[in-house]
Amino acid sequence: MxxxxxxxxxxxxxxxxxxxxxxxxxxxxxxxxxxxxxxxxxxxxxxxxxxxxxxxxxxxxxxxxxxxxxxxxxxxxxxxxxxxxxxxxxxxxxxxxxxxxxxxxxxxxxxxxxxxxxxxxxxxxxxxxxxxxxxxxxxxxxxxxxxxxxxxxxxxxxxxxxxxxxxxxxxxxxxxxxxxxxxxxxxxxxxxxxxxxxxxxxxxxxxxxxxxxxxxxxxxxxxxxxxxxxxxxxxxxxxxxxxxEGGSERVRPTLGEVGATMMRHAELLVECFGSETHGVLDFRKHVGWYLKGFTVGAGSRRDLATAGSLAELGERIACLPAGQPWPGEAADGPRGKSNARERVHLPEHWLDDPYDVAVPEGAELDSSGG
Missing domain, CATH: 3.20.20.70 (Aldolase class I)
Incomplete structure (x- = not known):
């Protein structure tokens, strides 16, 4: 392409x-x-x-x-x-x-x-x-x-x-x-x-x-x-x-391999932001996605999602059952938010004229990232 x-x-x-x-x-x-x-x-x-x-x-x-x-x-x-x-x-x-x-x-x-x-x-x-x-x-x-x-x-x-x-x-x-x-x-x-x-x-x-x-x-x-x-x-x-490429091989990491990726992800975030606190806090949103489908108790998930430093995160990842195999369909399926909305929030009278070229007042956001 x-x-x-x-x-x-x-x-x-x-x-x-x-x-x-x-x-x-x-x-x-x-x-x-x-x-x-x-x-x-x-x-x-x-x-x-x-x-x-x-x-x-x-x-x-x-x-x-x-x-x-x-x-x-x-x-x-x-x-x-x-x-x-x-x-x-x-x-x-x-x-x-x-x-x-x-x-x-x-x-x-x-x-x-x-x-x-x-x-x-x-x-x-x-x-x-x-x-x-x-x-x-x-x-x-x-x-x-x-x-x-x-x-x-x-x-x-x-x-x-x-x-x-x-x-x-x-x-x-x-x-x-x-x-x-x-x-x-x-x-x-x-x-x-x-x-x-x-x-x-x-x-x-x-x-x-x-x-x-x-x-x-x-x-x-x-x-x-x-x-x-x-x-x-x-x-x-x-x-x-x-x-x-026509191959049928698929990656099926163990929980230990997933944990190693989690740790590296957090380390890269710390390096990117130049702040251990910022990087580890930003990583928290990823914990549930990485662990989807694995048999990991709510307490362990909570501990991982509240770690305050790389050392603490590493210690908690090390407590996971590293040999647990990839859970298959439970981890391969949908992830992330999946709810529909009752309506779409639009500017007043937005639907009145599909060919209107006026830019709504205050339309431009002043910060990035969504």
Missing amino acids: KIGAIEVWPPVVLAPMAGVTNAPFRTLCREQGGGLYVSEMITSRALVERNPKTLAMIRFEPGEKPRSVQLYGVDPEVVGGAVKVIAAEGLADHVDLNFGCPVPKVTRRGGGSALPYKRDLLRRILRAAVANAGALPVTMKMRKGIDDDHLTYLDAGRIAVEEGLSAVALHARTAVQHYGGTADWDAIARLKDAVPEIPVLGNGDIWAAGDALRMMERTGCDGVVVGRGCLGRPWLFRDLDSAF
Whole structure:
């Protein structure tokens, strides 16, 4: 699969996930297999304003190539300015635009998965991004729409082609579904039929390597985007490497091997943040994902999730039954949040005119990471 001039093999992309896909996690994943590994969401306004936290988040390891950044923005001028900074300063090799985030603090400002409903505003944002990207490929990730009554993905796909994007990715759920229910892979097939000119990547319910192969066979998509399936399981990318090369071998680590990965993850976070306290605290969210399916008591899980130092974390990991085998289906299945929402929070009168280009007041977030 090619995204602009970038060769991506296997055709696998790590989905941007707030608080997760920072440099340490990308390192763990890249060591397992090939593909394209995207940063956490970077807010366009914060980048243009040189926010120190945001500049620190655009951090790539020396061997990380290609470097991929996801931008969030609602104002075409601000998004264009952020892309110009990335291109002019050589901060990345690829820019992805976020039109898939369903969280209320984003959609209530008209951003993320709410924005493609405004067709002409979307067009202006894409045009500004491409115009300022120079040789960098620009892509976008989106959802099917706001809900089943307000589907936007086919229109958005055609606009992406017309404005010169290099690829589009579809999370085959609506915003109101959030991460609940089942992804509609048939929608990915419809999008591929609608935009044959550029690569289409499918996203949603890829929990194992076989799911990726089935999605591509069923939909005809050019590649896959993996999100929640790799939480606490960076070795999924080794499985994907093997599967796309025609192999059947899959990684089945013991609890001791998982524990070693947990410890290394925490150490990388400490190195990244330059603070043991910050790194260990940030690691806590990963504990439940790494231990999913294993027979580990609630007390042990709690102890691991409350460790206050690397030494303490190491001591508690050492108490786990290292020889316990991979639990199979219990660990291979869905992980992360999976509840649907009752409604999508939108700006007032957002649905009145799908061609309105007005940028909602206060639409641009001033901090990155979702």
